[in-house]
Every structure is written in C-alpha cells, then in structure tokens.
Amino acid sequence: MAIKTNSNHILLVSREPLSLKSVWDASEANSWQVDPVRSGLEALERVETGQPASVILLDLSADDHDGLPTLRWLRRVGPHIPVVVLSQSDNDPQAMDAMRLGAEDYVVKPCQRGDLERVLRRHVAPPVAEHSLDAGAGAIESIGDNFYFVAASPATQRLRARASLLAQVAVPVLITGESGSGRETAARLIHKLSIRSEFPFAKIDCSLLPAEVLERELWGEGRERDGEGVRQLPGKFDLCRKGSILLDEVDSLPDHLQSKLLNLFQSKQVFRNGNEASANGDVRVMASTSVDAQVLAAAGRLREDLWHWLSTFVLHVPSLRERRDEIPLLLEHFMSRLAKRYGLPARRLSPELCDACRRYSWPGNLREMENFVKRYLVMGDESVAQSELQGGPVVQAASAPRQRVEVDRLVVHNGGNGDKQGLKSLLRTVKGEAERTAISRALDETHWNRKAAARQLNISYRALLYKIQQHQMTPPKTQSSEFVDDQVPKRNGHGQ
Numbered sequence: 001m002a003i004k005t006n007s008n009h010i011l012l013v014s015r016e017p018l019s020l021k022s023v024w025d026a027s028e029a030n031s032w033q034v035d036p037v038r039s040g041l042e043a044l045e046r047v048e049t050g051q052p053a054s055v056i057l058l059d060l061s062a063d064d065h066d067g068l069p070t071l072r073w074l075r076r077v078g079p080h081i082p083v084v085v086l087s088q089s090d091n092d093p094q095a096m097d098a099m100r101l102g103a104e105d106y107v108v109k110p111c112q113r114g115d116l117e118r119v120l121r122r123h124v125a126p127p128v129a130e131h132s133l134d135a136g137a138g139a140i141e142s143i144g145d146n147f148y149f150v151a152a153s154p155a156t157q158r159l160r161a162r163a164s165l166l167a168q169v170a171v172p173v174l175i176t177g178e179s180g181s182g183r184e185t186a187a188r189l190i191h192k193l194s195i196r197s198e199f200p201f202a203k204i205d206c207s208l209l210p211a212e213v214l215e216r217e218l219w220g221e222g223r224e225r226d227g228e229g230v231r232q233l234p235g236k237f238d239l240c241r242k243g244s245i246l247l248d249e250v251d252s253l254p255d256h257l258q259s260k261l262l263n264l265f266q267s268k269q270v271f272r273n274g275n276e277a278s279a280n281g282d283v284r285v286m287a288s289t290s291v292d293a294q295v296l297a298a299a300g301r302l303r304e305d306l307w308h309w310l311s312t313f314v315l316h317v318p319s320l321r322e323r324r325d326e327i328p329l330l331l332e333h334f335m336s337r338l339a340k341r342y343g344l345p346a347r348r349l350s351p352e353l354c355d356a357c358r359r360y361s362w363p364g365n366l367r368e369m370e371n372f373v374k375r376y377l378v379m380g381d382e383s384v385a386q387s388e389l390q391g392g393p394v395v396q397a398a399s400a401p402r403q404r405v406e407v408d409r410l411v412v413h414n415g416g417n418g419d420k421q422g423l424k425s426l427l428r429t430v431k432g433e434a435e436r437t438a439i440s441r442a443l444d445e446t447h448w449n450r451k452a453a454a455r456q457l458n459i460s461y462r463a464l465l466y467k468i469q470q471h472q473m474t475p476p477k478t479q480s481s482e483f484v485d486d487q488v489p490k491r492n493g494h495g496q
C-alpha cells in the first residue's frame with residue numbers, strides 16, 4: 001500500500017508529548033501540524049493505514065525500551081518517511097543505534113527551538129516547483145576536485161544531513177546506490193565535512209584491478225630492489241594517513257584482502273606486502289557497492305565479520321528516479337560546467353526537452369545525464385536529443401517496487417546460504433530477464449525488423465543478433481522467413 005505524505009505534517013511519538021514544548025512552539029511558528037501518539041503501536045497503526053506524515057519525531061526516553069523496536073518497524077512499514085529521534089545526549093547509545101537502524105537525524109533534549117526547527121525544515125518543507133530551476137544559493141555545493149553535491153530535493157537533503165552526522169565520527173560507512181548515482185560524491189562529502197578534510201582522499205575500484213595489483217595499490221610493497229638498494233613502496237593506506245579512502249565495489253574484494261582489511265579495522269596497523277613491519281593505520285575507510293545492502297548480506301560476498309564492520313552505518317544514495325525534482329537543476333548545472341570546460345556557449349534547454357528528461361528513467365543516473373548534456377551541447381540538435389530519450393525507458397512508478405520483489409524472490413530461491421556465487425547468479429538472472437523482455441518488446445513493436453529494433457534499443461545490429469542467439473529467441477510462426485531487416489515493416493493483415 002502506498003504511504004501518503006503531507007508536506008507539513010509531523011507524527012510525534014512520545015509518552016509525554018505535551019512536555020516537549022519546543023516541538024509545539026516550532027510547529028506553531030512554522031504552521032506545521034503535529035499529530036501526537038503515546039505509543040509505538042499507535043504510530044505503526046497510523047503509518048500502516050496511510051495517514052499522512054512528512055516526518056516522524058520519535059522520543060527515545062531513558063526508561064522507554066520500545067523506542068528502537070518501534071524504529072525498526074517504522075522503517076519497514078514506512079521506509080520513505082524520515083524519522084528524527086529525540087535523544088538524551090550527544091553520546092546517547094540509543095541515538096547511535098537509531099542512526100544505524102535508519103533514523104535520518106537526532107536532536108538532543110531539552111530541545112532548543114532553533115536547533116529543532118533547522119532539523120525539521122530539512123524534512124518538512126514546501127514542495128519543489130514543478131519546473132523550477134532556481135534551487136537557491138545552497139542547493140549546489142562544491143566539495144573539491146571538480147565534484148559537486150546537489151541537494152534540491154527532500155531525498156538529497158536527508159542524505160546531506162546524514163552525511164554531516166557521519167562526518168563527526170570516524171566509523172566505517174557502507175554507501176549503496178545504483179551505478180552513476182553519486183556514491184563517490186557522497187563519500188567525498190563526508191570527507192569534506194570531517195576533521196580529516198585537510199588530508200588526502202583516495203578512491204579505489206576493487207572490481208577493476210587484479211588481486212595482486214590491488215593488494216600492492218592498497219597496502220604497498222615491503223621491499224623492492226631497484227639497483228640502488230632496498231626501499232619501501234607506500235600504498236594508498238599509507239598515502240591517505242589521517243585522511244579517507246573509498247573502496248568502491250567492495251564486494252569484489254578477494255577473500256585474502258578482506259582478511260587484511262579486517263585486520264586494519266581491528267589493529268589500526270597497515271602491514272605491507274612482503275614486510276612484517278607495520279605502519280600506523282589512521283585512515284577512515286568507507287566502502288561502496290551498487291548492490292542493495294540486504295541482497296549483499298544474503299549473498300555472502302563479504303566475510304561475516306567484515307560485513308558487521310562495514311554495515312555499522314549504511315548510507316543509501318537515491319537514484320535520479322527518486323529525485324526527479326532535481327533533474328532541471330542538474331541539467332542546467334551540467335550544461336554550465338561542460339560549456340566552461342569546452343569553451344562553448346551554453347545551450348538553452350527548452351521546457352519540452354526538460355519534460356522529456358523528467359519522464360526518462362536515467363538508468364545510468366548522473367553519469368548518463370552528463371553524457372547526454374555533453375552530446376546536446378556539441379551537436380545542438382533538440383530533435384536528436386528528444387529521440388534519444390523517447391527510445392529509452394520512461395519512469396514508471398510501479399516498476400521499482402516490482403523489481404525489488406523479484407530480487408527478493410530470487411534471493412529466497414537461492415537460499416541466502418552464503419554461497420559466494422549466489423550474488424553473481426542472482427544478478428545475471430535479473431539482468432537476463434530484464435534484457436530479454438526489452439529485446440522481445442522491441443522486436444514485437446518492429447515486427448521483427450532487427451535493424452529497426454537495434455535502433456530502438458540503441459545498440460548495434462551485430463550486438464542484437466548476438467543477444468537474440470544468446471536468449472534463443474525466434475520469430476513468431478506467422479513471421480515470413482523472407483523478411484528483410486532494412487525494410488520498413490508493412491502493417492497489413494499478415495503483420496508484414
């Protein structure tokens with residue numbers, strides 16, 4: 001059941017809601033509506049029945065043992081409703097546990113009205129204008145090295161708030177999100193907001209390098225003879241001392257390197273390859289993956305003890321489909337940056353082109369959008385740009401939950417028994433089913449004109465022939481064997 005939300009409605013969960021004067025003062029000053037409930041069970045009932053709420057304010061009283069269990073269930077029944085907790089102190093273990101379980105933010109009691117308003121405004125805000133390109137001065141934030149963080153939607157504003165909290169403590173963080181969604185940008189934001197920002201940041205893609213090269217790149221080499229003696233070759237853990245390092249696609253890390261990474265977490269020492277001598281391992285480690293955290297845990301691609309270290313805090317970067325309000329702003333942002341980079345005048349994006357971009361699902365997320373803007377900047381042909389978007393997938397509200405259900409079903413089917421090949425098999429199956437469906441639809445729409453289908457799918461003719469053979473697809477029996485691929489299909493009674 002879809003959860004309804006309201007842009008100015010706060011669900012307050014507290015045994016003594018009337019004692020929280022700052023909440024009522026802030027709501028009155030900002031015209032927010034507060035709906036108080038005294039128990040977690042009542043809060044769950046309201047969320048499950050679809051009663052509107054834009055944010056849930058959960059009071060973690062010292063003598064209340066239902067707070068964290070309530071939070072767990074709230075994240076299940078209303079995963080899109082942000083939860084802000086009221087804690088006893090900055091060092092309150094309950095507050096830290098709440099953040100680990102998915103709370104978006106916390107405020108220390110007794111709440112100062114100003115602090116509470118600043119936190120709630122991140123979640124209780126007026127809706128973004130449908131085609132507004134003016135997101136305010138603080139919407140685009142430069143974080144160095146030509147990286148920018150855009151927070152113009154509730155989803156990315158919540159991400160910014162959580163990143164700010166995680167920057168204060170040097171704990172491992174697992175960053176999840178689709179390819180191209182901005183996982184590295186989120187890691188760089190955490191680094192910039194932390195006290196380590198003046199020290200180096202490095203990213204290593206664990207899926208690209210062979211195991212031996214990856215080990216040398218990360219941990220360095222203990223000894224090397226270069227004709228002049230023996231020297232130490234530092235790795236990224238040495239070079240980023242006091243800074244931060246991001247292990248991208250960490251689920252591709254070989255087993256023996258997972259053991260070395262676990263040893264780094266436990267001993268805070270870096271042992272170079274080929275040398276028993278160690279160095280201080282004062283470096284903040286963040287990891288990222290394009291695989292959903294629950295699927296990753298079930299597939300067993302990571303050692304269980306390493307998984308517990310990395311998954312202490314999980315930060316999810318939303319896809320462009322989850323923050324469509326930002327698309328016009330991002331288009332303008334990419335156009336401005338790329339125009340300066342290539343010394344070209346920026347091109348105007350018409351309202352029609354912006355609408356097409358908002359409807360498109362952007363499976364490649366920010367990376368795909370940047371390449372799209374780059375092509376439009378150079379070529380300047382809006383009809384070509386429109387055809388690119390029309391030939392691709394469009395946003396369908398029901399598609400994402402359906403895909404998640406299919407993934408969950410396949411995980412259960414595979415047993416979730418920790419088989420290290422389980423995740424690869426799962427992803428191949430999901431990708432294969434989606435690919436076969438898309439090809440089949442294109443072939444049906446073009447009446448098995450394979451060249452026309454290849455153009456519609458935006459792949460080469462040769463690649464389509466290979467895919468048809470790979471998926472063992474054959475034309476319908478009614479389809480003529482003399483059909484010519486470069487012929488335009490005729491729409492008559494024979495389907496030719």
